[in-house]
Amino acid sequence: MPTNEPSQHIVTSYDQELKRLRAMIARMGGLVEQQVAESTRALVRRDTDLAAEVVARDGEIDALEREIEQFSVRLLALRQPMAQDLRLIIACMKVSQDLERIGDYARNAGKRAIVIANQPAFSSMNGFSRLAHLVQENLKGAIDALVNDDVARADEVWASDEQVDDIYNGIFRELLTFMMEDPRNITAATHLLFVAKNLERIGDHATNIAERVHFAVVGENLPDERPKADVSAYAVVRAPE
């Protein structure tokens, strides 16, 4: 098939480029998952060295977002993709923006872990480990779904955010109680509240990614409303009289 060769070559190279784009997202996703895991570990174990490493590593994530954007723009300009390929490339750009934001949350948690290490200890830190584990699972699921065009996996992640909200609501209430017990707990509790909220937001971003994957593969949006149980914005905890 010598006459086919040039065109075959072009098609193959285009396929390689799409594969490379997915690999870039997988790499960025893996790095972001690691940052989420390590910032939480640093927090729970009061490991300020590990926390500082997380803070320092954030630049790599920002660089990856730019790389993905540049590569995507090049693909759009040179390949003029249509339909599903076009949706995939758009999804990758948007997902890289979600991942960059998740990276910011992890860096922020790393900074706070450094402060909290010198503050009174909060006894219920295992809620944080559970929350971090769950959002990491969701994040990993969403990225795997993107890399493998796996709609079922994406839909699964989309439906499972409710559990994240339940754990977050529990932590929120416990931390308010911790503050009320002793004003010396307030600094630690405040930083922990932000870390918990960041983890909950990371869960939201994982859900966003799952929605984007669904749209990229199927070409239609998931319904507007998803199971949602974060009621903490409405929470009131009574101070002891």
Add this chain to the structure above:
Amino acid sequence: MPTNEPSQHIVTSYDQELKRLRAMIARMGGLVEQQVAESTRALVRRDTDLAAEVVARDGEIDALEREIEQFSVRLLALRQPMAQDLRLIIACMKVSQDLERIGDYARNAGKRAIVIANQPAFSSMNGFSRLAHLVQENLKGAIDALVNDDVARADEVWASDEQVDDIYNGIFRELLTFMMEDPRNITAATHLLFVAKNLERIGDHATNIAERVHFAVVGENLPDERPKADVSAYAVVRAPE
């Protein structure tokens, strides 16, 4: 010039489409600015009706993000734009994602305003008004820059986030003190902390938008480091002994 007409017509229609895209972003930006302004006003004036309106209006913003994405994808597929046009369309998609997130922050502030209305009053609410005003200005500047390809305006916004951080750091410390004065202030103070943090993040998103505009117009990124003064993640406030 009858022979030119069809091609002229196509070009004009393409220009119209790009104009329409910019108009969509301007509309979304205007709506988001309004949400930020009204959620803060609701908070400061303890106006729960206004807060509920903000919460209810968030769906419009989500719908606009989807509209902008669909229109952009259509433009990419049908017009196969190059260079600056391509960068503009990508920027619009990414900016709509930033605006959607800002809308979420405003909705969240609206929810919290409803709770705070029934809690002890925090005396220094004018910090919130100042912070909201400033991030709104930056948001407006960034959107105007996008709509008018105004790099100077974008760079101005990019450089002015420092002031946002200064006000935020002040509010953070005041709220921690407010909590320490009386445990009955803790619920209100916690919600207010999140609202302040949300406003600070809105400022960050405005800066992101400014960066995207710079890149879209100039084709090169702004430097990695920008003036940044948010040290609140490291803040420690001592409880009175």
